[in-house]
Amino acid sequence: MIEKLHKFMLGAALASVCGSALLHAQAPAAPKPQPDILIFTDGEKLIGQLKSAKGDSVVFKSDMAGELTVAWSKIQELRTSRPFAVIGKHAQLVKHGDVSQVPEGNLAMTDQKIAVQPAAGQPHTVPVADAGFVVAQPDFEKAMTRTDGFFEDWAGTVTAGVSLIESTQDSETFTGGISLVRAEPPDAWLNPSSRTLLNFSAAYGKITQPGEPEIKTDIYHAGAEEDKYFSPRLFAFVQAALDHNYSLGLDLQQMYGAGIGWTTYKTPAAELDLKVAASYIHQGFYTSSDNESLIGTTFGEIYTRKFQHGILLNEQISFTPAWNDTNAYFGTGSVSLTLPVHKRLSMSLAALDTFLNDPPAGFKKNSFQFTAGLAYALK
Numbered sequence: 001m002i003e004k005l006h007k008f009m010l011g012a013a014l015a016s017v018c019g020s021a022l023l024h025a026q027a028p029a030a031p032k033p034q035p036d037i038l039i040f041t042d043g044e045k046l047i048g049q050l051k052s053a054k055g056d057s058v059v060f061k062s063d064m065a066g067e068l069t070v071a072w073s074k075i076q077e078l079r080t081s082r083p084f085a086v087i088g089k090h091a092q093l094v095k096h097g098d099v100s101q102v103p104e105g106n107l108a109m110t111d112q113k114i115a116v117q118p119a120a121g122q123p124h125t126v127p128v129a130d131a132g133f134v135v136a137q138p139d140f141e142k143a144m145t146r147t148d149g150f151f152e153d154w155a156g157t158v159t160a161g162v163s164l165i166e167s168t169q170d171s172e173t174f175t176g177g178i179s180l181v182r183a184e185p186p187d188a189w190l191n192p193s194s195r196t197l198l199n200f201s202a203a204y205g206k207i208t209q210p211g212e213p214e215i216k217t218d219i220y221h222a223g224a225e226e227d228k229y230f231s232p233r234l235f236a237f238v239q240a241a242l243d244h245n246y247s248l249g250l251d252l253q254q255m256y257g258a259g260i261g262w263t264t265y266k267t268p269a270a271e272l273d274l275k276v277a278a279s280y281i282h283q284g285f286y287t288s289s290d291n292e293s294l295i296g297t298t299f300g301e302i303y304t305r306k307f308q309h310g311i312l313l314n315e316q317i318s319f320t321p322a323w324n325d326t327n328a329y330f331g332t333g334s335v336s337l338t339l340p341v342h343k344r345l346s347m348s349l350a351a352l353d354t355f356l357n358d359p360p361a362g363f364k365k366n367s368f369q370f371t372a373g374l375a376y377a378l379k
Contacts, residue, residue, distance in 0.1 A: 018368045031048050034081035035063070041076045050080050050107070053134035054188070055268040072128045078109040085140035086116055089132035092232070094191050098271075099144060133189040141186045154378065156180035157338070159348045161373025169209045173217075175371045177201035179376070188268070195227040195235075203353075203369055218246035219369065233263040239277065248356045249363040254283045255320070257298055269307075275300040279320060283328070287360045294322035296329075310340040330356045338375055348375040 038046040040059050048062040059073065061067045085104045087093065093102070103126060105118035112128045135143075156179045165171040180198040205217035225239040236259070239295035243253040259277025266272075281294040300318035307313070321332035352369045361364055 008235040018322065036060070036080040036082070038062075038070070038075060039077040040070075041074055043052075043076075045252065047331045049082075050078065050084070050134070052136070053131065055132070060135070075109065076109065080107045082106065082109075083119070083137040084116075085135050085137055086114055086131050087133040087135065087140075088126070088130055091132065091189070092191055093144075093189065095144060095185055095193070097144070099140075099176055104140070109132070112280050128218045134153075135187075135189065137177065142354070143185065143190065148184065150182075154180055154182045156172045156378050157346075157348075157375045158378065159371075159373050159375040161348075161371050163220075171205070171207045173203075173205040175201075175203045175373060191232050192229045192235075194229065195225075197223070197225040197227075199223050203371065216246060218244065219367070220244040227261065233266070234264075235261045237261055237275070237277070242363075243354075245354060245356075245367060247363070247367040248354065248365075249286050249290075249360040250283065251286050253281065254284075255279055255298075259298070270305045271303070273302045275302075281320065281322065283358075285360050287377045290358075292322075292325060292328055292358070293335075294328055295324050296320045296322040310346075314338075325358075330354075330358075341374075344377040346375045346377065348373050 008213040035047045036050045037311045038048075038050070040046075046060060046062040046065065046068075048064075051059040051061055051067070051071070053059065056072055058070050058072060058078070059067065060070055079344060083105050084107055085102050086107070087097075087102055090234070091102065093099070103116035103118070103124035105116045105123070108115045109128070110124075114128060114131060114134075115123045115236045116126065117123045128376035157174075158181075159177045161173075161175040163171070163173040176234065178198075178200050180196075182196040183192060184194045184196075185192070200222045201220070203217060203219040207215040220240070221243050223241040225237055227235045227237045229235040238258045239256070241253075241255045241316055243255075244251065245253075253312065257277035259275060261273055261275040264272050275298070277298045277300075279296050279298045281292075281296060281309075283292045283294065284292075285291055298318055298320045303313075303315045313335070317331070317333045319329070321329040332349065332352070332354050334352040336348060339347045339349070341347055348371075350369075350371050352371075354367045356365055
């Protein structure tokens with residue numbers, strides 16, 4: 001009797017599994033979402049998906065033409081089958097904050113006005129000129145509620161260059177660097193709360209010739225900065241920098257400071273930051289009798305500009321006068337241009353000028369570097 005019961009239970013279980021598999025196989029597939037439609041002012045139509053919008057342009061992925069960036073002014077009509085959030089140019093949004101004033105829903109844009117149709121209720125109309133960002137609703141909701149760890153959301157680049165010559169003179173030059181930034185939150189349409197900057201650069205060169213003394217170039221820089229924002233444009237920061245420059249007779253310069261920064265100009269394509277900090281500097285030279293400990297003020301500015309086709313310009317200047325020794329002032333200036341080559345790979349052109357007013361005897365006050373190499377974007 002027990003054996004028959006076991007066979008019956010086993011048969012019932014197999015029948016249940018087979019039935020479930022059959023029902024699953026026959027279940028209808030999820031309906032494919034309807035495409036979004038973009039119509040240009042000349043009547044040309046694109047079918048695909050709206051990805052996002054920022055400032056005066058829209059990113060649209062067409063089934064036929066791929067991903068395109070289109071100016072709002074060239075669009076006659078745009079309709080989406082998926083919900084988006086339309087964030088105004090002057091919206092002040094913070095993580096976990098109130099989003100009741102941000103319209104969310106399917107979009108229908110005509111006559112340079114965006115009609116946002118929520119799942120329930122009346123549509124909300126936003127003039128294109130007042131729309132700062134258009135973000136997919138799932139991405140918007142995730143960004144407003146997520147909490148990121150310290151090891152998340154890092155972006156930056158790694159650069160490297162090399163030059164080798166073998167002849168009567170043997171010459172080798174190596175340059176490289178890494179620049180990392182973590183902005184919290186990482187979304188441009190949210191008010192910033194903090195920013196962490198880490199960077200390291202190195203340049204090493206050597207020229208040798210039989211019967212002649214070796215000529216060496218040896219320059220290293222490492223820096224770190226932590227910013228804390230009080231408002232979208234005002235922030236406090238602490239920073240540290242280590243510099244070694246054989247060409248200036250500088251074995252190791254240590255600088256530690258804290259100050260205030262102000263973003264004086266900011267658009268989706270460009271940003272200008274001004275900074276001022278109280279700094280402590282210890283300069284260690286190859287000739288120890290020239291060593292100094294200084295108290296000074298560091299004035300700096302950083303300008304970044306994004307151009308079409310992903311071209312990026314970065315320019316920085318800093319100047320530090322010392323108040324306990326007015327002869328011991330120094331400054332740096334740099335400019336770099338990044339030209340995309342393929343996906344995350346770019347060509348990097350950079351110039352760096354370092355001025356030190358009090359080098360040891362026999363060393364010039366100025367060192368200039370120009371480097372060309374390849375850069376890889378980490379994100």
